[in-house]
Amino acid sequence: MNTLRAALAVETRKARSSIVLRVAAGLVVVGVCGLATMVILAARSGNQELIAKLGPDAATADWPALLATGVQITAAGGLLGFGVGASWLFGREFAEGTVAALFGLPVGRDRIAEAKLVVYAAWAAGVSILLALGLLITGLATGLGPPDTDALTGLARQLALGLLTALIAVPAGWASSWGRGLLPGIAVTIGILVVAQVSVLGGFASWLPIVAPAFWAMQPSASTALTLLTVPLVPLIFGAATVSIWMRLQLDR
Amino acid sequence: MSADALRLCAVTRRYVGGAGLTDVDLTVARGEIHALVGLNGAGKSTLMKLVVGMLRPQSGTVEVLGTDVAHAGPPTWVRVGTLIEYPLAYGHLDGRTNLSLAARLRSIPARDISAMVGGILDELDLRRYADVRSRRMSLGNKQRLGLAAALQHDPDLIVLDEPTNALDPSGIIALREALLRRADNGAGILVSSHHLDEVARIAHRISVLAEGRVVGTLDPDGIDIERSFFALVHAATRNTA
Numbered sequence: 001m002n003t004l005r006a007a008l009a010v011e012t013r014k015a016r017s018s019i020v021l022r023v024a025a026g027l028v029v030v031g032v033c034g035l036a037t038m039v040i041l042a043a044r045s046g047n048q049e050l051i052a053k054l055g056p057d058a059a060t061a062d063w064p065a066l067l068a069t070g071v072q073i074t075a076a077g078g079l080l081g082f083g084v085g086a087s088w089l090f091g092r093e094f095a096e097g098t099v100a101a102l103f104g105l106p107v108g109r110d111r112i113a114e115a116k117l118v119v120y121a122a123w124a125a126g127v128s129i130l131l132a133l134g135l136l137i138t139g140l141a142t143g144l145g146p147p148d149t150d151a152l153t154g155l156a157r158q159l160a161l162g163l164l165t166a167l168i169a170v171p172a173g174w175a176s177s178w179g180r181g182l183l184p185g186i187a188v189t190i191g192i193l194v195v196a197q198v199s200v201l202g203g204f205a206s207w208l209p210i211v212a213p214a215f216w217a218m219q220p221s222a223s224t225a226l227t228l229l230t231v232p233l234v235p236l237i238f239g240a241a242t243v244s245i246w247m248r249l250q251l252d253r
Numbered sequence: 254m255s256a257d258a259l260r261l262c263a264v265t266r267r268y269v270g271g272a273g274l275t276d277v278d279l280t281v282a283r284g285e286i287h288a289l290v291g292l293n294g295a296g297k298s299t300l301m302k303l304v305v306g307m308l309r310p311q312s313g314t315v316e317v318l319g320t321d322v323a324h325a326g327p328p329t330w331v332r333v334g335t336l337i338e339y340p341l342a343y344g345h346l347d348g349r350t351n352l353s354l355a356a357r358l359r360s361i362p363a364r365d366i367s368a369m370v371g372g373i374l375d376e377l378d379l380r381r382y383a384d385v386r387s388r389r390m391s392l393g394n395k396q397r398l399g400l401a402a403a404l405q406h407d408p409d410l411i412v413l414d415e416p417t418n419a420l421d422p423s424g425i426i427a428l429r430e431a432l433l434r435r436a437d438n439g440a441g442i443l444v445s446s447h448h449l450d451e452v453a454r455i456a457h458r459i460s461v462l463a464e465g466r467v468v469g470t471l472d473p474d475g476i477d478i479e480r481s482f483f484a485l486v487h488a489a490t491r492n493t494a
Contacts, residue, residue, distance in 0.1 A: 017350075100337055
């Protein structure tokens with residue numbers, strides 16, 4: 001019996017009908033693209049006070065400005081969206097009580113947890129691709145012209161940032177499993193967000209796996225790219241810990 | 254092959270604070286409906302949770318279809334159907350889809366699922382709710398959905414915690430007939446209930462739980478089953494006081 005295949009089929013079907021995952025994906029894509037559009041339009045407005053507030057990266061109102069805005073918002077807003085998705089995939093079973101029906105089945109809870117992680121990865125990859133495409137369309141729609149090589153590299157970096165941000169949001173699923181609800185996952189997401197943003201603004205701890213993607217996206221260089229090697233540790237450690245929680249779960253509280 | 258569909262031997266599982274089960278022996282034979290009755294907090298749900306691994310015993314053994322529950326794998330669980338605490342009913346999915354997912358989680362081959370789901374929708378009179386999202390269903394219909402998920406694959410061991418909760422009279426009759434049919438076909442069935450009259454109608458054996466122990470049995474054909482029940486419970490309570 002291929003129980004992982006069955007678990008994948010079930011989790012995929014549940015995710016396909018999920019309003020939460022659709023709304024989270026929509027908010028990330030529409031939110032980032034919408035804010036990037038507003039920044040470009042504001043930079044073109046000629047309002048010097050507003051342009052000064054946007055900073056030198058955004059003031060040029062070109063592809064680099066659009067993409068710099070995109071990565072800044074993705075590093076924060078994208079993390080929040082991915083954290084909500086991961087929290088919901090695991091925490092909903094506890095919040096809705098359906099976890100009780102996941103015992104005594106041929107498909108083990110470890111397989112169900114693995115399937116949830118796979119579905120999360122597929123959903124997050126889809127959101128990241130849509131976000132990069134959305135920014136491409138935003139650039140074209142706001143009259144920035146066809147993207148040159150640098151802009152295409154920037155879009156690729158945007159796609160990579162989306163994927164890396166999704167990886168560092170995996171602890172939200174672990175927290176929802178450990179805390180048996182949605183809120184622990186959301187709380188951990190906010191915690192990661194605060195640590196990452198403060199570190200980037202303060203310019204320290206770029207080697208931290210949860211900080212490295214934002215650092216690299218905003219200050220791309222050989223040294224910040226090297227720190228990305230630590231990022232896969234986050235989903236590996238917290239993914240394994242999540243599967244372990246589900247495998248050993250007892251409903252004794 | 255064990256003659257029992259379910260066997261608990263000297264099982265103890267205490268919670269922090271003291272409630273739980275102590276040294277419980279219990280069997281469910283194939284083809285038998287064994288009912289558990291007891292007051293709230295007597296340990297009925299704890300016992301059922303131990304059967305499906307929601308809790309692990311601190312001592313003693315639980316055997317499901319001849320296999321220790323600690324080592325039971327897919328070949329064992331595919332032959333079990335349960336409804337304990339909450340049904341497998343995802344609010345954003347309709348009745349038919351929820352049943353299809355429950356069948357997938359029971360490792361039922363995809364080609365067999367549609368006919369199986371159709372059969373149980375008819376048997377439990379759920380056809381009207383096949384395309385209704387479960388969040389829009391009444392509590393009783395959600396309960397029927399959970400019962401359908403537990404019964405649709407004709408398991409050899411059925412474990413149902415308070416299965417008549419929220420059911421209307423027609424639902425109770427449909428469930429009664431579904432259980433009697435499966436017992437006639439050789440399934441072992443463990444049900445817990447507060448409804449002594451209902452239990453007496455279908456059960457071959459009735460065990461009384463009090464203070465986490467099996468304190469006696471009731472005769473399903475007895476004349477005043479309620480009086481006998483309270484006599485057992487009060488005697489057990491006095492002894493432990």
